[in-house]
Amino acid sequence: MEPIKSFLQKNDRFAQTAGIELLDIREGYAKARMTLRREHLNSVASGHGGAIFTLADFAFAAAVNSHGTISVAINANVSFIQATAEGDVLTAEARETALHTKLAVCAVTVTDQTGAIVASFQGTAYRKNRNLLPDGA
Amino acid sequence: MEPIKSFLQKNDRFAQTAGIELLDIREGYAKARMTLRREHLNSVASGHGGAIFTLADFAFAAAVNSHGTISVAINANVSFIQATAEGDVLTAEARETALHTKLAVCAVTVTDQTGAIVASFQGTAYRKNRNLLPDGA
Amino acid sequence: MEPIKSFLQKNDRFAQTAGIELLDIREGYAKARMTLRREHLNSVASGHGGAIFTLADFAFAAAVNSHGTISVAINANVSFIQATAEGDVLTAEARETALHTKLAVCAVTVTDQTGAIVASFQGTAYRKNRNLLPDGA
Amino acid sequence: MEPIKSFLQKNDRFAQTAGIELLDIREGYAKARMTLRREHLNSVASGHGGAIFTLADFAFAAAVNSHGTISVAINANVSFIQATAEGDVLTAEARETALHTKLAVCAVTVTDQTGAIVASFQGTAYRKNRNLLPDGA
Numbered sequence A, B, C, D: 001m002e003p004i005k006s007f008l009q010k011n012d013r014f015a016q017t018a019g020i021e022l023l024d025i026r027e028g029y030a031k032a033r034m035t036l037r038r039e040h041l042n043s044v045a046s047g048h049g050g051a052i053f054t055l056a057d058f059a060f061a062a063a064v065n066s067h068g069t070i071s072v073a074i075n076a077n078v079s080f081i082q083a084t085a086e087g088d089v090l091t092a093e094a095r096e097t098a099l100h101t102k103l104a105v106c107a108v109t110v111t112d113q114t115g116a117i118v119a120s121f122q123g124t125a126y127r128k129n130r131n132l133l134p135d136g137a
Helices: A002-011 A013-017 A049-064 B002-011 B013-017 B049-064 C002-011 C013-017 C049-064 D002-011 D013-017 D049-064
Strands: A021-026 A029-035 A069-080 A089-099 A103-111 A117-131 B021-026 B029-035 B069-080 B089-099 B103-111 B117-131 C021-026 C029-035 C069-080 C089-099 C103-111 C117-131 D021-026 D029-035 D069-080 D089-099 D103-111 D117-131
Touching: A002 A013, A002 A021, A002 A049, A013 A049, A013 B049, A021 A049, A029 A049, A049 A069, A049 A089, A049 A103, A049 A117, A049 B013, A049 B049, A049 B069, A069 B049, A069 C069, A069 D069, A069 D117, A089 A117, A089 D103, A089 D117, A103 D089, A103 D117, A117 D069, A117 D089, A117 D103, A117 D117, B002 B013, B002 B021, B002 B049, B013 B049, B021 B049, B029 B049, B049 B069, B049 B089, B049 B103, B049 B117, B069 C069, B069 C117, B069 D069, B089 B117, B089 C103, B089 C117, B103 C089, B103 C117, B117 C069, B117 C089, B117 C103, B117 C117, C002 C013, C002 C021, C002 C049, C013 C049, C013 D049, C021 C049, C029 C049, C049 C069, C049 C089, C049 C103, C049 C117, C049 D013, C049 D049, C049 D069, C069 D049, C089 C117, D002 D013, D002 D021, D002 D049, D013 D049, D021 D049, D029 D049, D049 D069, D049 D089, D049 D103, D049 D117, D089 D117
Parallel strands: none
Antiparallel strands: A021 A029, A029 A089, A069 A117, A069 B069, A089 A103, A103 A117, B021 B029, B029 B089, B069 B117, B089 B103, B103 B117, C021 C029, C029 C089, C069 C117, C069 D069, C089 C103, C103 C117, D021 D029, D029 D089, D069 D117, D089 D103, D103 D117
16 A cells, blocks of 8 residues: 555645645545645635645545545535634545445545544545556556 | 725635635625646646635635625535646636525536636535624725 | 427436426426425425425436436535425526536526525536437337 | 434425335434335436435434434535435435534435445534424423
């Protein structure tokens, strides 16, 4: 699983831009973390929905790509439960709840440093017949 | 509408980080733009779902806050229709489809420079009884 | 469009069970109606989310099947804006917002007899290469 | 929990119409079942999205109302993973993934008689300060 982890951490530019770290990846599971800095805030000084989505989406992408073949998101749904603030440490855990020939679904929970749930995310991906890692990787 | 536009453009840090520009805002409507740069890509070199979501979410936020009172997102749903690439110029247009005492819903369409639809987004917001702009603004 | 309309109205058993009438169908558009009877209510005597979803979903299905080839729903998202009651006459209007080779997206608005918006729905369908109507129909 | 179970089973008319049975309800959890009959089918003879949604939605409603106070759905998102057919026995299991003062979120999985996942559902509810059961119940 280490080559996939390195590949995603290194090549996912937007996750890097957002300061997201991929903590763990196993078959059908992934965990990622992001500390809310000033540049993650929205106009009312809460964590931006786009930043929280990006964290959840990256964990989702890692979980559905953990099988070694490329899966691309076709739908994502997120409910924001509780406001966040600068300094909060957010953790997203993604678990595949369905894995079919063509489709995979993940439930992702985003919690803060106290364990409180900040957002609940459901992602649906289309599974391609192409390897994620380039040949020889 | 100009003070609201300036306020959102200036104070939404994550939209700034992502290089998003608020082009237009009217009652129940907003339009925003983002050019896909290298830092917006995911690990398979397409535009990151999180970046596209952030663009749509910012247009959604502007549209539901156009009434001058604070609305916060409680749910967002996005379907990704077509892959994007570095250099694409993405435009999000948000239109309120429902406005109730407590809830507002927006449909947001994200198109590329050819007019092709890249993503379709539905956002639901909770409307607070608090002004968006600080007193005296 | 008449053969498609008749086919859907006749063969969609669950829409029939729910008392839904297909009023109109054009390329990328459909309109359906349902009067809330006692059997459509939930345990707090409002219109059941499942009944309202079924109405919106049927309009969605008609709109994406209006092209004559089979499209199947892969995702649907619904926001419930306002409670409904027995006797309300609900109308769902579905409009395709995106039509790609493999995917189609529809926005569906459900209104009551006063024109107030009851629910806002976004559906995503996968487009198959198979005709909806049997040969010779 | 028995009075809540009886109340929901007896008063949810649309779930009754659809032939849904509430099998189990505990704090933040519920399980319901529906056998796909001819009247649950859509126009291509698969289980109707509206029928499957109704099953998931009923399990969701039972789980979020298990605390004894009324919760109403504000958003639901469903991904359909695999087609179903007449005779299939579908089971929905709803688990609360987030419980906040005002909002609750449930993940619901719908499986068929072989255990294969048919649909994955995420529901978000608004929690009212009103008892579900009438006084004296």
